Amino acid sequence: MSAAWGHVVGIxxxxxxxSFIGIWIWAWLPFHKKNFDALARLPARDDTRAALDEGGLQ
Structure with a gap:
């Protein structure tokens, strides 16, 4: 293999x-907190709604 191939692979x-570091920084920006908090509550909210539909919770 040539040295040029090594440079291409390195680039x-x-x-x-x-790209990975940029996405990671973007995900941790403060204005995403509200959306991520809402998404984190989805599983609990869906379980509560399912239990209400089945009559498990009053």
């Missing part, structure tokens, strides 16, 4: 790492 890996 691709660097771009993949930067």
């Amino acid at each position: 691709v890996i660097l771009l993949m790492m930067l």
Whole structure:
């Protein structure tokens, strides 16, 4: 293999790492907190609704 191939692979890996870090930073931005909190409550809310439909909770 040529040295140029090693440089191409290195650049691709660097771009993949930067993309991962960028997505990670984007996910932790403060304005996403409200949406993530609402999404975290979905399983509990769905269980409560299902129990109400079955008559399990009053």
